[in-house]
Amino acid sequence: MSEMRFNPITLDWVVMAPGRMLRPDDFHPQVVSHPTRPVHRDDCPFCTGNEAMTPTEIARVTAPDGSWLVRVVPNKYSVFDATLNMQRKRHGTFRSMSASGGHEVVVEHPRHDLDLGEMDPAHLVLVLRMYRERYQMLREHPMVESIVIFKNQGQRAGSSLEHSHSQITAAPVLSSQVCMRLQEARRFHELEGGCLYCAVLHEELLAEERILETGEAFVAFMPYAALSPYHTWIFPRKHQAAYDEISDADIEELAGLLSRLLRRLKAAAGAPDYNITFRSTPVGEVSGCFHWYISIVVRISQIAGFELGSGTYINSMRPERCAERVRGIVL
Template structure:
């Protein structure tokens, strides 16, 4: 672990041990002073983060100005090293921190500006998993953190402001409403039926088969029956586990292999590649951990070759999603794209 010029932490994770990443940050930067606030909405029983200072964050820079590329040839980006495998560091323009509490980190998956997550080699996928698990553990230990959210926005069409392959981690000082609602549903299911709501859903999708995209011995990927997005896939461990740290070694390998394959299929849905959001759903730090069931999810707002789904009145104002693509058709199309490692369900 090292420090950037303004005092933010930076942590390198390498595919192989013994690499020297002790490179000083030559920049002159003021210490960050996040001014975010967390405000409570009593009508919806939800929290809203106000982060007006982020208006000045870097927005769609050129390849030559990318702040996530290695600092080669005198470059002065966020990562001082001339090369790296995976690196995590505190966000320079965080949504959380300061009065709001919590913390925001960036995770870069590769030094290659033009790489795709779905094409990363197995060794790199293992390193990404180690980084995610390490940062979940470390951020969960911070005072006031209630939920660690790992995610990736890919493509300008979904709102990503940097094109270099990377994701982010938000350590929230609250449990986001969507997860809280899901865990309440899981608790009602446990009291009514016994067992895990998510395990029951996985078993039902496996029996139905028609929405299953691909699977391994320990993992399964499917389009949910009530998918909200045109193309949406959930990847679940078959075993009930609350978070990344609870996975055994073989489960980690299979989860990342299947997840990368799903992302690769999404990349090949349309030309050019569609934008997507991918994220990890895991247990909160302190509550409802027995109800939570780990999953990795990905969706795209692109519904056709030249059409995006916008969150218009029904979605944005009424909160009721309308999906233009039949989930069974979405699953079939993703299955037909084929993959390289997991077994397709036929």
């Protein structure tokens, strides 16, 4: 039977409707192919030897032999421009402003054929440290209010280049989504005297059935009102507002957990495309009621008219069932 579940963090109502998987389908689903990729491509701007194809490098992690292990470059097709001066315009209800900020690309590995989940956890440590370093640098920009670290893996997730990479944006405004989540976190803090995210994590640990993995510093689980099949959250146990507060020791644990989780999701869901987002408190927010976390959205379902018209998601696989399948994957 269908059931509606509420997510207190996102304020989304989600319809759990397993019966939707039995619908007839006149449109034959496209078979997602994952062709074998070469270790190196001469025409790939992110492969070693092709560094001249990218804008001037911002940062790198260097190997003992002088080669690079992780690179950061400005996005060639940037959404935001750090050179723009902040200008606002208004004419009646029409408002605009300069898209001042930053947009960077993190090239995660010199090899062309490795996805994030296929990299050694020790290499993921380098990537996660670079995220922290760039987050700390970007928050010093006087116009920045929101920093988002994200990864689009595969075409269905919005990636245009197959060489594994992620992106970091620094925007001069807060989106309505961020404002809403921050407002709800504040409201919970005022009424309950605690952190909404800590409370959700505590209740998920008590329930146990959606937990994927627990560690000393992090917990991976599928939320009670998961928006889609295999929708996964990773929460730090410690109450921290922003990603750049993470310690070196916690980065090492997170790298191992993320590596195992991505491999399990790949096996359970059939090597799907996915999006990873690091959600942190807005820059300059001092209330401490926010709690940073990582969201992984697996792209095996599509948004259609009901979702667009109602703002309510339909999930055709209950998170308990998805969590059971992922836990059953033996690495």
